[in-house]
Amino acid sequence: MRANCSSSSSCPANSSEEELPVGLEGHGNLKLVFTVVSAVMVGLVMFSFGCSVEIRKLWSHLRRPWGIAVGLLCQFGLMPLTAYLLAIIFSLKPIQAIAVLIMGCCPGGTVSNVLTFWVDGDMDLSISMTTCSTVAALGMMPLCLHLYTWSWKLMQNLTIPYQNIGITLVSLIVPVAFGICVNYRWPKQSKIILKIGAVAGGILLLVVAVTGMVLAKGWDLDITLLIISFIFPLVGHVTGFLLALLTHQSWQRCRTISVETGAQNIQLCITMLQLSFPAQHLVQLFNFALAYGLFQLLHGFLIIAAYQAYKRRLKNKQRRQRLDRTDIYYEKKPRETGVFLEGSDEAAVTLEPLEPVCHHRALEPIDHISSCE
DSSP states (O other): OBOOOOSOTTSGGGOOGGGSOTTHHHHHHHHHHHHHHHHHHHHHHHHHHHTTOOHHHHHHHHHSTHHHHHHHHIIIIIHHHHHHHHHHHTTOOHHHHHHHHHHHHSOBOHHHHHHHHHTTOOHHHHHHHHHHHHHHHHHHHHHHHHHHHTTSOOSSOOBOOHHHHHHHHHHHHHHHHHHHHHHHHOHHHHHHHHHHHHHHHHHHHHHHHHHHHHHTTTOOOOHHHHHHHHHHHHHHHHHHHHHHHHTTOOHHHHHHHHHHHHOBOHHHHHHHHHHHSOHHHHHHHHHHHHHHHHHHHHHHHHHHHHHHHHHHHHHHHHHHHHHHHHHHHHHHHHHHHHHHHHHHHHHHHHHTTHHHHHHHHTTSOGGGHHHHO
16 A cells, blocks of 8 residues: 555556557546536535534434444445455456455445435435545555455555545535534525535436446446446445344434445545556446446435335325325214214203293192102
8 A cells, every 4th residue: 555646657647648548538538527526516515415414413423423333334344345255256357356345445425415315314424424434434445455455466556545535525524514504504594505405416416427428438348347336336235224224223324324335435436546557457447437336326316216206105195094084083073963962952852841840840839849859
């Protein structure tokens, strides 16, 4: 492991464009698109999502970080292990296996916060998990990579992009802090900002997906890596949900941890691949990272669609139950009123002849009162 390269010409990240193979210029455009879109998305979306964070709830997550601990266990326990098992099961080449492992060791990305909002997850927990996993990546990424690659004979050193992790961390904390302040000072306006940011985040995800598909047109990708890029995020979502369920987390937290586990920081993975591998290997490795990102969005959209359909069905069921209870109430009410009136009429009929008789006998002499009694 080593830090970021400087200006040395031998560093793969500083290779000139003439040394790049044919087709890699498209990856340069891809990196530019991902950088610009990610910067806009992180700045706008994280500020808007920060408007949904309440200081009291955020402090409760930090004071009793059970949900954050489960999320970190999924992020740096299950995902690297899943990557290692996939590399062994599919008998990947060393370079391909390392690329898959790097993807599994990356922290959660901003995409997870957008998806969490649309599945009604715990936004306080989601933002806390994204921030904590980014901080933990400074030590957990090199540790996980060392543990899982110590038996492999690597021809190159893996470079941890500490600078990019720091930039990602700042781009998370600063907008969220401003959003929390806005929510504290202007709670009504913060709800409007949250809705705008959620819609903008969804649109940006679609832009990233469409842009990635356009740029990926005609690129060659090993079928094995394509299958892994499809399976990997799905396994992350399922295992994250199951682990959260086994640790007795609430349904809302289970959804949040599931989304956070499967959604990785693609830009950070691409940066690390560029810093660690020579130019002749970057095309295929970039294709894998891009394919993972596209399938990550696809799985996210499917999860949102399934949850929204379930939510709509549940609301319709509850509405029907309320209508049924209302109909039963109005059906019972006339019958109860009728019975009450019938009983009153009978009582009135029974008491009518007695009242005048007693009244009439009360006018008779005193010696006849006992007979009335």
